[in-house]
Amino acid sequence: MYCATMARTKDPKVRSLLIEKAAQMLRARQPVTLRTLVAGTGVSTMAVYTYFGGMDGLWRAVRQEGFTRLAARLDAVPTSEDPVRDLAALGAAYLSNAMAHPDLYRVMFDAGFDLEDPSAADETLHCLVHTIDRAKTAGRFHGEVDPPELATQSWAIGHGLASLAVTGPLTHQALVHGVPMLTALFISAGDDPAQCRRSVELGWQPPSPS
Amino acid sequence: MYCATMARTKDPKVRSLLIEKAAQMLRARQPVTLRTLVAGTGVSTMAVYTYFGGMDGLWRAVRQEGFTRLAARLDAVPTSEDPVRDLAALGAAYLSNAMAHPDLYRVMFDAGFDLEDPSAADETLHCLVHTIDRAKTAGRFHGEVDPPELATQSWAIGHGLASLAVTGPLTHQALVHGVPMLTALFISAGDDPAQCRRSVELGWQPPSPS
DNA sequence: CACAATACATAACACTGCTATGGATTCATA
DNA sequence: TATGAATCCATAGCAGTGTTATGTATTGTG
DSSP states (O other): OOOOOOSSOOOHHHHHHHHHHHHHHHHTTOOOOHHHHHTTTSOOHHHHHHHHSSHHHHHHHHHHHHHHHHHHHHHTSOOOSOHHHHHHHHHHHHHHHHHHSHHHHHHHTSSTTOOSSTTHHHHHHHHHHHHHHHHHHTTSSOTTOOHHHHHHHHHHHHHHHHHHHHHSSOOGGGGGGHHHHHHHHHHHTTOOHHHHHHHHHHHHSOOOOO | OOOOOOSSOOOHHHHHHHHHHHHHHHHTTOOOOHHHHHTTTSOOHHHHHHHHSSHHHHHHHHHHHHHHHHHHHHHTSOOOSOHHHHHHHHHHHHHHHHHHSHHHHHHHTSSTTOOSSTTHHHHHHHHHHHHHHHHHHTTSSOTTOOHHHHHHHHHHHHHHHHHHHHHSSOOGGGGGGHHHHHHHHHHHTTOOHHHHHHHHHHHHSOOOOO
16 A cells, blocks of 8 residues: 655656766767766765666666657657658658767667657657648548558658668768658658659758748 | 787687577577676686677677678578569568567667678678669669669668567567558659569568469 | 697676665654 | 654665686697
């Protein structure tokens, strides 16, 4: 039986401070270990256990943070009146995020999606699905297109390129493969080839003030 | 100055034995550690250092072994008179290999392609490039197709799906996404849509004794 | 046959994440 | 308000990690 009385409440600042520092050390390519993590923060190694239950819990929280940031980045992609262009912009933002935080991206995808909130994957796909819906109602995609399915396929393209570029043999500039690959996928979903090419190329580069 | 005299020669059996055991423990989901690796083999922990220079070297060798097995598996894919069908068969073999040895596949792609022979990636792509060449000369793809480029894109599709299925939220059955994705890519390379669909579906499933 | 260079078993080292312990702090209740 | 219980967390120690020093056995070469 769980007793609700609490004598002391965890400080959420410490929690986010540790996650933040872990992400920062990851970015600086410093080895993130229990002792190096708490060094300089004033808190002790035990804090990691009261807040996360151990290093596994910390990494789980860091992964969650990675997906949260990714979702925020995708949500920040502006919406135009061309849904296919917006789809390409989402793909470009996905890859841009992965290349900006390569080590965080790598951490997000090892240890098999062991997240605090397992619906993070759905969240990531949500704006993709929504934009595909818009493309359908706009008549760009034909009726048999299943939005979650096409979103998954777009994700697989983005993740495949990001993964091969972050941890593999592809260079950063190889990410432009995203343009022909997404174009091919969207054409197969029913979009007009010429229009699709234009939309994807427009959405791929950052929104220019035209 | 290097002296060529040697008093005792390394036994290559020990080397492959350790790699084999590491792969086997990986498959059994047992933690592969220096001491558990040598336990029962008769050799001591120092053997890992004389043969691989340390655990990093061992993992490097394991990754190399993974790519070698992958290349062998791709080379074993039978060649038909339909190059597009063969391309799909290569993709299916790639995913099949990843799902048969998920932990080995994961090891292959972390630590950033730190391999003994860095040309392993090219080897993996070689049969893809060769088959794409065949498709070009057969008139299935138009002339502007750059074989290495299209091979990279096919690889990105395969790796994206494999990675999301091995370590991500995709289930094993989600690998059928490979069919529409490869079809879309090959159609964009110039193949006839209806013929392409037939070829990819034929190549996707294991070669039936027709 | 002697010598030198390699292979490798043993043991100790620094480091990892983790846990047992106890003191400090804070809220709920009498 | 004062007591008590529950929580946070700093300290210290533990088992396990990869690595390195040391010494011994083994083998090809002069």
